[in-house]
Amino acid sequence: MAKFKGAIVVDIDRCKGCEVCIGACPHDVIGMSSEVNIKGYKYSYMVNPESCVGCANCAVVCPDGVITVYRKRIEQ
Amino acid sequence: MKEEVLSDIINVENLVYKKTPLMTDNILSYCPGCGHGTAHRITMEVLEELGVWKDTIGIAPVGCSVLAYEFMNVDMQQAAHGRAPALATGIKRCWPHKVVFTYQGDGDLAAIGTAETIHACNRGENIVIIFVNNGIYGMTGGQMAPTTLPGMKSSTSPYGRDVHIMGNPLKITELVAELPGVRSVTRQAVHTPGNVRKAKRAIRKAFENQLKYKEGLNFVEIVSNCNSGWKMTPVHSNKWMEENMFPYFPLGDIKVDGEIVNK
Amino acid sequence: MGELKLMKGNEAIAEAAIRAGVDAYFGYPITPQSEVIEYLMAEKPYETTGMVVLQAESEVAAINMVYGAAGTGKKAMTSSSSPGISLKQEGISYMAGAELPCVIVNVVRGGPGLGTIQPSQADYFQAVKGGGHGDYHMIVLAPASVQEMADFVTKGFDLAFKYRTPVMILSDGLIGQMMEKVIMPEHTPRWTDEEIIEKWPWATTGKPGSRERNIITSLDLDSGRQEQHNIHLQKKYKEIHENEIEFEEFMCDDADYLFVAYGSSARIAQKAIKLGREKGIKAGLLRPITLYPFPAEAIHRLAKQVKGILSLELSAGQMVEDIRLSVGCDIKVEHFGRMGGIIHSPAEALQALEDKIIGG
Numbered sequence A: 001m002a003k004f005k006g007a008i009v010v011d012i013d014r015c016k017g018c019e020v021c022i023g024a025c026p027h028d029v030i031g032m033s034s035e036v037n038i039k040g041y042k043y044s045y046m047v048n049p050e051s052c053v054g055c056a057n058c059a060v061v062c063p064d065g066v067i068t069v070y071r072k073r074i075e076q
Numbered sequence B: 001m002k003e004e005v006l007s008d009i010i011n012v013e014n015l016v017y018k019k020t021p022l023m024t025d026n027i028l029s030y031c032p033g034c035g036h037g038t039a040h041r042i043t044m045e046v047l048e049e050l051g052v053w054k055d056t057i058g059i060a061p062v063g064c065s066v067l068a069y070e071f072m073n074v075d076m077q078q079a080a081h082g083r084a085p086a087l088a089t090g091i092k093r094c095w096p097h098k099v100v101f102t103y104q105g106d107g108d109l110a111a112i113g114t115a116e117t118i119h120a121c122n123r124g125e126n127i128v129i130i131f132v133n134n135g136i137y138g139m140t141g142g143q144m145a146p147t148t149l150p151g152m153k154s155s156t157s158p159y160g161r162d163v164h165i166m167g168n169p170l171k172i173t174e175l176v177a178e179l180p181g182v183r184s185v186t187r188q189a190v191h192t193p194g195n196v197r198k199a200k201r202a203i204r205k206a207f208e209n210q211l212k213y214k215e216g217l218n219f220v221e222i223v224s225n226c227n228s229g230w231k232m233t234p235v236h237s238n239k240w241m242e243e244n245m246f247p248y249f250p251l252g253d254i255k256v257d258g259e260i261v262n263k
Numbered sequence C: 001m002g003e004l005k006l007m008k009g010n011e012a013i014a015e016a017a018i019r020a021g022v023d024a025y026f027g028y029p030i031t032p033q034s035e036v037i038e039y040l041m042a043e044k045p046y047e048t049t050g051m052v053v054l055q056a057e058s059e060v061a062a063i064n065m066v067y068g069a070a071g072t073g074k075k076a077m078t079s080s081s082s083p084g085i086s087l088k089q090e091g092i093s094y095m096a097g098a099e100l101p102c103v104i105v106n107v108v109r110g111g112p113g114l115g116t117i118q119p120s121q122a123d124y125f126q127a128v129k130g131g132g133h134g135d136y137h138m139i140v141l142a143p144a145s146v147q148e149m150a151d152f153v154t155k156g157f158d159l160a161f162k163y164r165t166p167v168m169i170l171s172d173g174l175i176g177q178m179m180e181k182v183i184m185p186e187h188t189p190r191w192t193d194e195e196i197i198e199k200w201p202w203a204t205t206g207k208p209g210s211r212e213r214n215i216i217t218s219l220d221l222d223s224g225r226q227e228q229h230n231i232h233l234q235k236k237y238k239e240i241h242e243n244e245i246e247f248e249e250f251m252c253d254d255a256d257y258l259f260v261a262y263g264s265s266a267r268i269a270q271k272a273i274k275l276g277r278e279k280g281i282k283a284g285l286l287r288p289i290t291l292y293p294f295p296a297e298a299i300h301r302l303a304k305q306v307k308g309i310l311s312l313e314l315s316a317g318q319m320v321e322d323i324r325l326s327v328g329c330d331i332k333v334e335h336f337g338r339m340g341g342i343i344h345s346p347a348e349a350l351q352a353l354e355d356k357i358i359g360g
């Protein structure tokens, strides 16, 4: 069965820490950093990178368009 | 996940989503979680996918999105408060083969610009109007808008909108749907992935209509949040929007191909 | 060669617009200028030259349609009369700020408020001092004949595009409604889209891959940059002053007294001067053709020659303030004018010269 592994890259300094992406992720991949970026916002990152399937839901809802999404087909 | 696996995935050939180059690299001036950013981005994605950005002229309103031209990487004009549909008329009449759209807030479109909106719609100007309804005046600090809900608090309705004194929220979208000049009317949202995808399809349809039919106005309302004006966290404001805004401003198509489909 | 016609001033503006290759006219009916849009609608230039003619829902909408069209490098114009011009002030200020070229015709009627539909020159301040908000000026042309109504359309657009600024043709109900012989210019073709894109690199005509996006805006939230923008505008106005002042002198060579009058008042002043000369009163006329920039130096020069100046205006006295600022010496400068739509007669004007300047 083919399976997809995904990954997101967050443009940290453009993230405004709104957390909208967190709820949009069906696999609870995303969490917020404890650090802040240059603008003083906490930023999102993959807390559970293994669970990411690259569905791009987070990127699609991110108001600031800071998430880039990759997805790779993994044969099993 | 091990580092090497991650670097194996993060690779151009595996790219599935990336900010469109039709959004500039300027940092959006919007508050965290504000739907304006998403509405901008999907509009630009549509122009990119349709391949018409070279022939597009957009119009920014007065409101939080006054600086839309800093973010949308197409030729843009900035209009006086409420006058965007008049500018669009002037442009489209002179350049009928160009793609013309306005991007406006509720105060801009449904209060000060009501006349310009209704008459552009009534003349069937062959443009797209993207109307972001957040029920409040965001830019000026959270005053009552024509679309502020009954009982909803704002800085100029601090005890809640009293409809006997302040009037009822204006459903301008339903109003313009009645006009023969308007080809399509839809109401969308951009707070969940599903809604964003739907809204984007609706915007695409609106622009396709503009390209295909040489007359008729296509109107897309996006019910959105203003977490600053509503004084909520972004996530909470989206929930509040679902519970309070959507019952008053129900999502879905209102007019398709000149026929009212939902009153 | 042009074509000789007998026309109303308002019609001459409309016909001249078609012939000048104007791309778009947006207007709203108001007396005494409705003939402009009526003539255009009857002539249907959209079928011949391709000129857009549209009746807007208001003067506010009309000027903003002009803004949109002008922002794409098209020759766009509007016309109205006083109350309608008040409504256009927002748009004019935005166009001045965004540096957009256009021609606005004001066929002035008496005010304030709804006032009257009869001729007046009481919108002088509004026209030359700014009118809308912010530090700006329009170039203001004052036609005194039907011929000039026609000629100033082309002239107005030349200046508007040369300086990227709104230009006003400040007419009045008399010139607008009056019929006269006029030589209409030959047809100038409208610019093609390609010509516009080449001529006006600032225009929002759609962003090709080869250039940055164009933005038409009057907004800059950075005070430093906004000040620079204002300094740039002021430099432009200075340049306009240096290059574009126009006026006409009538019997000034031997004049002891001077009328200063524009538009319809200038015609009356000429008659008053002839009446005066029959009585041995040697008066002359300086007729500003550009009200902004104002012919201050010419007035300054003539002020050294004459014993007194009478400003003749269909108003309570507005231009007289600019004359007083221009004279620079100690001679009498007074105003005479009727209001409310009443037009002074040449005899009245001469009497006023005798009473206020010669005798006073």
Ligand SMILES: Cc1ncc(C[n+]2csc(CCOP(=O)(O)OP(=O)(O)O)c2C)c(N)n1
Pocket (backbone or CB within 6 Å): B062, B063, B064, B065, B081, B104, B105, B106, B107, B108, B109, B134, B136, B137, B138, B139, B140, B145, B226
């Ligand atoms: C003529 C004029 N009146 C008032 C204002 C002040 N003003 C700026 S934005 C705005 C309200 C904008 O609200 P809306 O259109 O709902 O957009 P939002 O900021 O909520 O996105 C107002 C009243 C103005 N700029 N110009």
Ligand code: SF4
Pocket (backbone or CB within 6 Å): A010, A014, A015, A016, A017, A018, A019, A020, A021, A022, A043, A044, A061, A062, A063, A064, A065, A066, A067, B033
């Ligand atoms: S939605 Fe975007 S801006 Fe908001 S927290 Fe997630 S990545 Fe950051």
Ligand code: SF4
Pocket (backbone or CB within 6 Å): B029, B030, B031, B033, B034, B035, B036, B064, B134, B138, B139, B225, B226, B227, B228, B229
């Ligand atoms: S004030 Fe409201 S509408 Fe404006 S950017 Fe902030 S959240 Fe968005």
